[in-house]
Amino acid sequence: MAAPMIPPAHAPAFLAAHGWGDAQILPLAGDASFRRYFRVIGTGRQAVLMDAPPPHEDPRPFVAVAEWLRAHGLTAPAILARDLERGMLLIEDFGDARLRETADAAPDTEARHYAGVTDLLIHLHRQPAMPGLRVHALEQWLGEVSLFSDWYCPTLELDVDRDGFFAAWEQVLAPVSADGFPPVTVLRDYHAENIMLVPERDGIAHYGLLDFQDALIGHPAYDLASVLEDARRDVSPAVEAAMLDRYIEKTGANEAFRTAYWVLAAQRNTRILGVFVRLWKRDGKDGYRKFQPRMWGLLERDLAHPALVPVRQWFDANVPPEKRAAAWQ
Template sequence: MTETNTSLNLTLQNEADTIRLGEELALVVKSGDCLALRGDLGAGKSTLSRALLRAMADDDYLEVPSPTFTLVQNYDLRLPVAHFDLYRLSDPAELEEIGFMDALENGVCLVEWPDKAGDCLPQTRIDISFAFDPAGGRTISITASATKIARIKRVLSIRRFLDSRGYAGARRRHLTGDASTRAYEYIYPTDGGARRILMDAPRQPDGPPIRDGKPYSQIVHLAEDVYPFVAIDLALRARGFAAPEIFESDCEAGLLLIEDLGPDTVLDEGGRPIAERYRASVACLAALHATPFERDIPLPTGGVHHVPDYDRTAMKMEAELLIDWHLPWKRNGEPATAAERAEYLAIWDALIDQLADAEKTLVLRDFHSPNIIWRGDRQGIDRIGLIDFQDAMIGPSAYDLVSVVQDARVTVERDLVDQLMTDYLSIRRSESDFNEASFLKAWSIMSAQRACKLNGLWVRLMTRDHKPGYMKHMPRTLWHLSVAFEHEALAPLRDWCARVGIGENESLPQAR
């Protein structure tokens, strides 16, 4: 269904305002966006284009020549960007010759003098019209679908948040987005102070109910606003762990300005694990598991955040991703039979029953390479910066150890896995109430549960969400499942997978 277009009107007082708008548009453009820039000579089209390109390159001195004579200039940036100037275009049919459709398919198009293209520009474009204001400056009208206008309004509202909190004029640059709806920016204060990070996590509407009247996010206890992040952050910092300080917040708007813990990760330049850093991460995790956390954490704005349980319903719902998405994909679209589903779920009920006596603690849930910051100038647990913990639960402590030693996004070779397990267990053995056999059984069960979830999730991201890039991780996470199967408790699940063909003819992951 085609969305109805809507408009947004702005006033730009001077060239600096035009540059700022270009920089802020650089934060929200997505692959497939076409920005049609309309206006007379000198109205600001080229100024905005230049600012957008330099912001995406994070290079204030990037050469941005006018494409007036070449018709197009291409830039390999965070997203590929093609800058078109169609003033000299003699026939709209020439767009195909200069690669317009390919550029639009692969990235972002900036188009000056779009009227020369006739009706060849996409209906889903973002029209930006410049006009001279009799009072001085420029007036800007932006017309696009409601979804795209909402993106632009959001980035402008973040600017207002920063301006109101003492960061007026701060330089903003894209940091990252993830598979969720969160996005992050680097914030550079004008006074030269320390770089901050802006976390943009607007409250999400509930999805469609899928079971017992609840959406998927509620069933598996995914954070729907920033309050859980704030609560867990404060609890971690109060116990001496290196979570980021929160400098400014508007929790209702889903905006947090937080400490930048640093640029270093636990991986080398080639994306391979650095053993020392992984071992320090596991030591930090062992300390975390030996630290008590309350279930109800007071919030600075009043009220409390109740840390949910990693309960049977959540575990099974995640494990079902394997049978709902991976198995049909494996079978070229043929779903599981009723008998196969019933047996699979019964196996998981029995496995979850065996977790009744497992150690329970705060589970960060995503303790792996993208979310571990290395702070080599610190000591002890302060060397390990913790981020992305808003979905934390109370559950088997073994889950987070699975997350790091069976890193979903990078291959941790078996010898390092064994070393990390040895490190963790040697630290925990000094605790009189630590039950190693129970922990190892829980580790294997949670390893299988996480692998089942991920091997289904990769397919869902590809087929439903059109994000095929995650499929490269599947050989690795299938290997993780085979490692979990080494424990005798997993024999029923191992046999079921063998019968339905999961894991067959799959190559083991290669080190990156």
């Protein structure tokens, strides 16, 4: 079940030990994990308290990736205080201006903001991949799509051809894994709710990054697909096409990158369909069900790409229309 938004009992002592003893602690957000966030308001200053309780969570990856990103010219929160044994971090507060709400409120800014976050990825991909991260490649991609067969299909009482499912995915993913693009740091949850607008900064630093503790080393198309095929907000197809073109033109990538984009978008969206069912059935977080129609819309568009014919044929044979978006509406 989702954890209640009550600060842990040891939070006041942690804050007092680091000079924030007079601060208010207000609920800010939970997420799909066990992590919770609180806004800490002191006299003339504010910060964010991250509660990442062990044994479910470990804040060390967040600290390591944040410090690496900051060292490479990107805007991740500064770590103001830490208690790693209890899973508590006090981090820089980027405010409330998320990309999602900003772009929704002013649609005429969408293309400009998505150009900025595309350029951020281009900058990130020009850096050497962060050392020590897990690899995200063919074996992992196949493991991730199993969330669809393991959670989505049983929940909707679908009797599917599991062997054919994995065979189809391997057929379309294997060429992407061998397409020759150098591996890069993959933030993995790069989307409009994890990108903040930091107005006092310029250029790519204008976009503050959150929720990157699961970073991996993988294909450069993955995070671009993540932000342009967003599970939580509709990115206009024209902006998606323009940003894919922008990335290819600015990096000199060949057309194999475009194929990788559609294949990895389909892989990611299939995984998320399963993840959202697991969050509902296992963790009691039923709010994620509302995103399923959007996920199906994205996946069905991805499956129209010629590189995905084997996977599209499997879905056509195994998942009827009434078990897709219609099941969630």
